Amino acid sequence: MLKLSGINVSYGSYLALQDVNIEVNKGEFVVLLGANGAGKSTLFRTISGLLKPTSGSIEFKGHKIEQLPAFKMVNLGISQCLEGRALFSHMPVKQNLLLGGYVRRNDKEGIKKSLTMVYELFPVLKEKENDLAGSLSGGQQQMAAIGRALMSDPELLLLDEPSIGLAPIVVQQVFDAVKIVNKAGKTVLLAEQNAHLALKVSHRGYVLENGRVVMHDRSDVLSGNEEVKKAYIG
Amino acid sequence: MDLLIQQVVNGFTLGSIYCLVALGLTLIYGIMEVPNFAHGHLYMVGGYVTFFMMTLYGINYWVSGLIAGIVLAVLGILLERIVFNPMRNSPSTNKFIAAVGAMMFIEAVARVLWGSDFRSIPAIYDNVVMIGGVRLTEQRLIIIAGAVILMVALYLFLKHTLIGSTIEAMAQNRDGASLVGIDVNRVAMLTFAVASLLASAAASLSGPIFLVYPSMGALIIMKVFVIIVIGGMGSIPGAVLGSFILGMTESLGATYISSNYKDVIAFAILVLILSIKPSGLFAKGGH
Ligand SMILES: Nc1ncnc2c1ncn2[C@@H]1O[C@H](COP(=O)(O)OP(=O)(O)OP(=O)(O)O)[C@@H](O)[C@H]1O
Numbered sequence: 001m002l003k004l005s006g007i008n009v010s011y012g013s014y015l016a017l018q019d020v021n022i023e024v025n026k027g028e029f030v031v032l033l034g035a036n037g038a039g040k041s042t043l044f045r046t047i048s049g050l051l052k053p054t055s056g057s058i059e060f061k062g063h064k065i066e067q068l069p070a071f072k073m074v075n076l077g078i079s080q081c082l083e084g085r086a087l088f089s090h091m092p093v094k095q096n097l098l099l100g101g102y103v104r105r106n107d108k109e110g111i112k113k114s115l116t117m118v119y120e121l122f123p124v125l126k127e128k129e130n131d132l133a134g135s136l137s138g139g140q141q142q143m144a145a146i147g148r149a150l151m152s153d154p155e156l157l158l159l160d161e162p163s164i165g166l167a168p169i170v171v172q173q174v175f176d177a178v179k180i181v182n183k184a185g186k187t188v189l190l191a192e193q194n195a196h197l198a199l200k201v202s203h204r205g206y207v208l209e210n211g212r213v214v215m216h217d218r219s220d221v222l223s224g225n226e227e228v229k230k231a232y233i234g
Numbered sequence: 235m236d237l238l239i240q241q242v243v244n245g246f247t248l249g250s251i252y253c254l255v256a257l258g259l260t261l262i263y264g265i266m267e268v269p270n271f272a273h274g275h276l277y278m279v280g281g282y283v284t285f286f287m288m289t290l291y292g293i294n295y296w297v298s299g300l301i302a303g304i305v306l307a308v309l310g311i312l313l314e315r316i317v318f319n320p321m322r323n324s325p326s327t328n329k330f331i332a333a334v335g336a337m338m339f340i341e342a343v344a345r346v347l348w349g350s351d352f353r354s355i356p357a358i359y360d361n362v363v364m365i366g367g368v369r370l371t372e373q374r375l376i377i378i379a380g381a382v383i384l385m386v387a388l389y390l391f392l393k394h395t396l397i398g399s400t401i402e403a404m405a406q407n408r409d410g411a412s413l414v415g416i417d418v419n420r421v422a423m424l425t426f427a428v429a430s431l432l433a434s435a436a437a438s439l440s441g442p443i444f445l446v447y448p449s450m451g452a453l454i455i456m457k458v459f460v461i462i463v464i465g466g467m468g469s470i471p472g473a474v475l476g477s478f479i480l481g482m483t484e485s486l487g488a489t490y491i492s493s494n495y496k497d498v499i500a501f502a503i504l505v506l507i508l509s510i511k512p513s514g515l516f517a518k519g520g521h
């Protein structure tokens with residue numbers, strides 16, 4: 001479904017990603033492991049069009065997308081939750097969610113269905129629908145961000161470190177929700193530093209170090225790998 | 235007492251005009267993060283278009299104002315495309331200079347085309363009405379009512395339509411806006427169109443009282459810039475409150491202190507408010 005071939009991305013003269021090849025199949029839950037500064041966010045921002053690769057190609061459902069502007073990705077079925085959540089913090093939660101469905105604004109029924117689905121997934125958002133997004137706790141904001149990304153009814157959901165700054169119990173909640181979303185048929189690509197939980201819920205994983213993919217395998221195999229254990233698990 | 239009430243009404247009149255211009259400036263600031271210094275000049279052109287529609291073509295005051303609004307919306311979009319859009323990824327200083335350049339260009343063109351004379355949009359509502367023993371000209375009431383109607387319309391547009399909320403979405407989080415599928419180019423054009431239309435409306439409303447002349451843009455932009463600094467850059471409630479604070483103080487100050495100081499008052503308030511709240515009354519925060 002998503003195929004990155006030979007992706008290079010640089011910030012000025014600094015090469016942040018080198019020859020990255022990643023493939024995600026329909027229905028999969030894939031995790032991208034990497035320490036601080038490994039290039040996870042850079043990779044995600046490149047997939048969603050916020051950054052342009054200096055070379056390489058990105059295919060989504062057979063179409064080349066590496067030159068498309070970010071706002072067109074949602075129409076194709078790619079929805080991304082940025083690191084830091086990128087909510088509209090001075091707007092109510094509900095307005096954030098409705099804007100998440102911006103590209104299907106004429107499909108009133110579909111929007112309503114997605115909203116119900118998001119509220120079922122994260123009941124706390126329903127309770128807080130009239131509160132400003134910026135006033136929510138970190139965990140609730142992450143839920144709002146995932147909810148907003150789901151409102152466009154995407155085929156591929158990109159989640160950049162949703163666990164950042166959250167208490168373990170909240171991380172568990174968020175991961176459980178993502179698992180449900182994946183089971184319901186959405187393909188998920190998730191970036192994480194903390195591999196423990198991520199490898200439990202995902203099917204496959206890639207390990208990114210200094211902008212290069214150094215390992216990729218089934219999640220259960222990666223969990224058993226000594227190097228992965230040492231670097232990314234407690 | 236009557237004098238006081240009269241000056242309060244005058245304060246509201248001034249505040250209304252400032253407000254329509256300030257709202258546009260603050261909206262544009264919110265999405266571009268650079269003040270559109272040419273905004274006052276769009277206000278000036280709006281005044282001229284209204285004036286010529288009425289005097290050259292004998293078109294009705296309201297229709298002239300409407301035509302001016304449409305013409306200015308188009309000019310606003312052109313300004314965004316020609317000046318601001320190409321500079322999107324440039325440093326702020328460059329955008330700053332571009333905006334000042336656009337301002338000087340528009341004023342120069344206005345002087346060449348229309349001369350430096352003061353012109354008055356023909357007053358059709360110059361009757362005096364008595365309200366509670368106070369004499370007020372109809373035009374002042376029209377200015378206040380017109381501004382209030384436009385403010386309410388803007389509020390409904392921004393808060394209660396999905397298209398309108400894309401403007402605030404882009405101001406609050408540009409990446410977030412792109413990722414939900416909002417085309418930031420279109421939002422930028424929409425914002426310039428709305429802002430320019432409001433500036434034009436301000437000039438159409440104020441023209442019968444405050445006259446139309448090429449430097450009116452430079453004069454108002456200074457004050458409106460002060461207003462959005464006072465209010466907190468990019469804040470809408472701040473722009474509204476700041477406008478009325480300034481309008482009121484100018485009006486009362488001119489009467490009870492000295493009219494010589496009228497145009498200095500803006501800066502006195504600026505210093506006062508910023509020394510108490512350095513980021514303005516309603517800091518946008520988090521940027
Ligand atoms: N805007 C930028 N300009 C220059 N260098 C950048 C920029 N953004 C990131 N980098 C650099 O690129 C490298 C990869 O950063 P990136 O944010 O992609 O890492 P990450 O894996 O997401 O890290 P984290 O876990 O901290 O979020 C880092 O060395 C970082 O310093």
Ligand SMILES: [Mg+2]
Nearest residue numbers: 040041083161
């Ligand atoms: Mg990151």
